[in-house]
Amino acid sequence: MSDDGTLDAAQAALAAEHAAVYGYGVAGGRVASARRAEATAAQHAHRARRDALVRTVRDLGGEPVAADAAYALPFAVPDTAAAVRLAAVLEDRVADVYSDLVRAAQGPLRRTAADALREAAVRAVRWRGSGVPFPGLAERAADGSGTDGTAAKAGSGAH
Numbered sequence: 001m002s003d004d005g006t007l008d009a010a011q012a013a014l015a016a017e018h019a020a021v022y023g024y025g026v027a028g029g030r031v032a033s034a035r036r037a038e039a040t041a042a043q044h045a046h047r048a049r050r051d052a053l054v055r056t057v058r059d060l061g062g063e064p065v066a067a068d069a070a071y072a073l074p075f076a077v078p079d080t081a082a083a084v085r086l087a088a089v090l091e092d093r094v095a096d097v098y099s100d101l102v103r104a105a106q107g108p109l110r111r112t113a114a115d116a117l118r119e120a121a122v123r124a125v126r127w128r129g130s131g132v133p134f135p136g137l138a139e140r141a142a143d144g145s146g147t148d149g150t151a152a153k154a155g156s157g158a159h
Contacts, residue, residue: 007060009104014057016097017050018067023090030083042123049116084127091124
């Protein structure tokens with residue numbers, strides 16, 4: 001892909017990281033105390049990836065997309081079960097955009113994106129208790145649905 005494709009994919013990953021940091025703020029406050037440290041660690045990991053992507057976007061000649069003041073959650077999160085489900089969805093969405101960045105990037109950025117995709121997939125498995133056949137590639141799900149139970153959107157990088 002072109003440098004513009006790489007920049008676009010990096011911006012999408014940055015936007016997803018902003019949303020994940022926000023989402024973990026919600027989920028972390030509602031998960032059971034036994035899993036709170038896991039939620040905190042995930043939020044810290046997403047902050048670190050977000051900060052690195054800000055630098056990457058600048059290095060690619062772009063102006064990093066800013067975080068929104070708030071994000072619409074995919075469903076209500078009134079309890080622990082919903083918070084765990086939200087954490088898995090956040091990781092699936094992050095994996096999706098890193099998959100796009102893996103395809104768009106080359107060299108060290110491609111490796112970094114692959115590492116981030118792997119980390120998100122592992123966290124999703126931990127939250128969900130099971131994996132998906134192709135993490136980051138919702139369009140490859142056998143039933144045609146996304147990993148969060150919604151219809152897969154081919155070519156969609158916005159989550």
